[in-house]
Amino acid sequence: MNANAPLPSGFHRALSSLKAARCRSELHFEEIPAPARLAPFAVALGAEIPPEVLGAGQGGSDGVDLATGRFILLHDPAGSAIWRGDFRVVTFIRAQMDAEMGNDELLGGVAWTWLVEALQDHGAEYRAAGGTATRVLSDSFGTLAERGSTIDIELRASWTPADWQVRNHLEAWADMVCSFAGLPPLPEGVSALPGRRF
Template identity: 60%
Template sequence: MSPMHQLPADFQLALASLRKVRSRSELKLAEVPAPARLAPFGVALGAEVMVDGDELATGRFILLHDPQGQELWGGTFRIVTYIRAQLEADIGNDSLLGNVAWAWLIEALEEQGANYTNAGGTATRILSESYGALAARPDAIDIELRASWTPEGTSISPHLQAWANIVGTFAGLPPVPDGVTLLPRRRSNRDR
């Protein structure tokens, strides 16, 4: 019997819906090991936003499934996410940044029609200052968003699409309206 036949039918449907998601070219998604202790079944995707060789944001999207359900989740599925991006000092020092990061996530889910319950998370600003032999490095401010929610149903593609959009937002990429494809950035003589 193939491994797919050993997976619960609901988890197979969820995996099939994830395969339908198409993300923008700057966002590179790859399957990474899923945490084994959180649920009987899981899949995890790692993401990087790369522009001109610079990493602008990273993240993880984890889909957990327990056919018996978990009381804390309020269902049989749980999505756990992580996003991290470095920000410019004027943005990173804004005391409302955590509120904004959370609002970006909720808005992205709503825009994609991703129905969910039991959402929770944390937004963290991290200031890195360098000293000694590293003193020449500029200060850096990162934002991290760790969030989880319970999707309703087995169609997970709207959730992954919303998450991919928020990773792009964290990276500072302009939004792309539905049906529009961005052309690759062309290097001008000034860029060389």
């Protein structure tokens, strides 16, 4: 974000909307540096679900986060023909899968379905959505050999919100990160108990 430029009213309202989001307590957020060249105005949030969310004896003992991600809101007051609007959400999620699910050829389609359903469930209106899902197989050797093989799923996606009211877009994305971590969906007002992944 250009520190010398005044915030446009639409972007200011969007920031207030993001601050009003109510996301699950398992997800830890922090503001991170926003990309400088994608739009005149941007804000970025990093998120993670640490392994201790599962509780003792439930996995995650290698210290690897259950899921991590980035949520970036871009704003160009002049609008963008490519975005088909003046806001754009750009996201990334990565999570380690168990071998059975990670080897499923349908996993990429499932990840995209989670995104679409999360946006629909939160009433987040959008257009011009696109993305890629990637499975990453990693083998470890030498001093890291005890890690064995791991399979990660990565989802990169972007879409154009219908307007500046982006609270429900962040809430939908946060639920997606929880889905990637294998946390079950929760009704509103219910807290999670330590449990199993997938």
